[in-house]
Amino acid sequence: MEIHQIPKVPLGEHRYERRYTKPGVHPYETVKWDFRDATITDHKGQVIFEQKKVEVPAFWSQTATNIVASKYFRGRLGTTERESSVRHLLDRVAKTITRWGVKGRYFQDEEEAQSFEAELTHILLHQLAAFNSPVWFNVGVEEHPQCSACFINSVHDDMRSIMNLAVTEGMLFKYGSGTGSNLSSLRSSKEHLSTGGKASGPVSFMKGFDAFAGVIKSGGRTRRAAKMVILNVDHPDIVDFIWSKANEEKKAWALIDAGYDGSVDGEAYGSVFFQNANHSVRVTDDFMHAAMENKDWQTHYITNRKVADTFKAADLMRQMAEAAYICGDPGIQFDTTVNEWNPCSNTDRINASNPCSEYMFLDDSACxxxxxxxxxxxxxxxxxxxxxxxxxxxxxxxxxxxxxxxxxxxxxxxxxxxxxxxxxxxxxxxxxxxxxxxxxxxxxxxxxxxxxxxxxxxxxxxxxxxxxxxxxxxxxxxxxxxxxxxxxxxxxxxxxxxxxxxxxxxxxxxxxxxxxxxxxxxxxxxxxxxxxxxx
Known part of the structure; x- marks a missing residue:
């Protein structure tokens, strides 16, 4: 398609209009409602969650019913405070957001606010869209709720910063969010500390971060915490990082062969490290060209940037592929491309992502x-x-x-x-x-x-x-x-x-x-x- 000169957009006053709803008719009145039991069983057939007489739209599936009741209804099960209808959930979220919108001057008048609330309610009711889990967990429950699923946290090369990262991650997991960090700022296991000993290196600290993630269930629920750790391809510990998860996978295989439970929450995988995080290597265009041309690639010490080791870039690439074949990690993030598309490059570069890698932005940010x-x-x-x-x-x-x-x-x-x-x-x-x-x-x-x-x-x-x-x-x-x-x-x-x-x-x-x-x-x-x- 030919690119034309940018047209000037005519500027009428923007308003939030109704498309799906009509004034005087609540979205709830336009659908049929059912009462169902929400029941979830484990792989052995044992009931692990049950809530009876849950009110849901008739066109919602049983799976949707089970998820919304077990994950998103608030209040202790069996008490009068417990939500029991999708109406309760949608009202809690849509009305709270609209009230905040009025306070924040997003709407010109009451009519526009009412239109927005009705349209948002319809969209959520008819499953046209859904918010991330922390919104369902927390909006309308807390005065200032945690609403973001995705966080990127920085870490610096000192013990206080490393420990603060563990605390921050733990609080994020508690309220249902995930977090990613690039640990390349941490000195490698090949470098010395100011006290004279050798540094632990990022892979060692990753074990501690992983353990915390494993014991803190996300949002206080039964799902796992979501976590991403990233290391730049020029970090001296890059080979240890590449194989960290694959080596633990092999230990799990041995435990399974010895008779331990190999299910996702079984003893085998519960006994090894790095089961609560995604791992990704941050690669540059220079590295990719070196791999394609079978050239050398150098890693550099963090403290003085001197050359630590020299590898064949293609060999490092092959090791990433072999490790990923074993356990699915590490992934690869293309640092050069990411920063070419950085809209706030005058502020800082983009170093990391959230656990699923769809959010890439500045360190210490939320989405x-x-x-x-x-x-x-x-x-x-x-x-x-x-x-x-x-x-x-x-x-x-x-x-x-x-x-x-x-x-x-x-x-x-x-x-x-x-x-x-x-x-x-x-x-x-x-x-x-x-x-x-x-x-x-x-x-x-x-x-x-x-x-x-x-x-x-x-x-x-x-x-x-x-x-x-x-x-x-x-x-x-x-x-x-x-x-x-x-x-x-x-x-x-x-x-x-x-x-x-x-x-x-x-x-x-x-x-x-x-x-x-x-x-x-x-x-x-x-x-x-x-x-x-x-x-």
Whole structure:
């Protein structure tokens, strides 16, 4: 598609309008409700959770019923404070967010606030979208709840910082969140301490972090904590890091062969390290070129940056692949590419990610997530409902933005960066089901182009809405010092949106995707953006 000159977007006053609901008709009145028992059993058939007479929409599955009752209903089971209906849950979340929105001047009048609340309630009720778990856990329960699922924490090369990281991670796990850190700032096991002894190295400290994650259940629930540890490919302990999880996997195999329980929560895996974290190696373009050209690669001491060891880059790459074949880790993060797309590069570089690696931003930052259910935007004719999708993006991204100033954060640094940069994480779910329903192979150019168009539309429209919120409330505090790199990244997104092949994607979808980035750039040049990250 040819890139045209950026059109100036006509500026009527932006309002949150109704699309799914009607004034005077509550979303709850438009669906049939059922009472069901929510029961979950373990692999032995023993009941591990049960709540009777749970009220849910009739079209919700039993799986959805079990999840919402066991994970998200608040109050002690068997007491009058216990939530027993999806109405209770949605009211708690949607009404609280709307009340915060009114307080934060996101709406011009009561009518707009009522429209927003009704539309958000409909979206959640009909499973068009869902927030990350901490929102369901905590909003409407705590005065200043932890709302973000994703955190990136820094750590420095001193014992106090290392221990503080353990405390911070523990508190994040307690309230249902995950965290990632790049440990490359820690001196290696090959380097000396100021007291004369040898340093422990990051892999040793990882054992302690992993143990805490294993005993602190996320959100006080039965799911595991979520954690990511990252090491740069030029760190002296990189080989130990690459094999750390694979070696523990081999120990688990030996225990299983000896008769120990090999299930995910069994004795075998409960007896070995690194079962509570994802591991990733941070690689640069220089390293990748060295691997392709069979060149040497040097690691460098942390304290003085002198050369520690020399390896064949291809050999290190092979070791990563072999370790990942054994246990699935380490993954790889492409540092050069990540920082080319850093919208706040004047503030700092991006060093790390959250546990699942979809959130990459500055150290000591937080991100609340939401996912749109793509199957809900598939029409009966098999088309993608662009306008409905854009409307859902508008409502949900605004709700996520409202959460930022009303949430709590575990450290002063994360709190400051959250208010200064306001990063959000909008995504989608059910892509595989959507492509399958359309007869498009998942691993195909057509499938990738279709998903690229949806991704571009979602992100572009969300950035446009962020700019409209900035028009009303002002851009994020760090925008002025990052305006040039920020607009450059928005322009890069726009350029790539225009490169999506039109032959494989419905015309209205690919054109809407490109137009969304026209609007985002045009609005952003005038008003800036409310959020430093959007998706």
């Amino acid at each position: 609340n997530l939401a996912s749109l259910n793509l199957m809900k935007f598939r029409t009966v004719e098999g088309e993608f409902d662009v306008d409905s999708f854009k409307h859902a993006v508008e409502i949900v991204i605004t709700a996520q933005e409202i959460l930022v100033d009303n949430a709590s954060y575990p450290t002063p640094a994360i709190e400051k960066n959250s208010h200064d940069y306001r990063p959000l994480g909008m995504g989608y779910a059910n892509l595989g089901a959507l492509l399958m329903s359309l007869g498009i192979p998942y691993d195909s150019e057509k499938g990738r182009n279709y998903s690229a168009a949806i991704s571009a539309l979602m992100s572009g429209h969300a950035y446009a809405i962020s700019s409209l919120i900035a028009k009303r409330l002002g851009p994020f505090r760090g925008y002025a010092s990052n305006e040039k790199p920020f607009l450059n990244v928005i322009g890069m997104h726009r350029s790539h949106a225009y490169k999506i092949p039109r032959d494989d994607v419905p015309r209205d979808l690919v054109e809407a995707a490109a137009k969304s980035w026209d609007e985002a750039l045009s609005l952003g040049e005038r008003f800036g953006f409310r959020n430093a990250q959007i998706s």
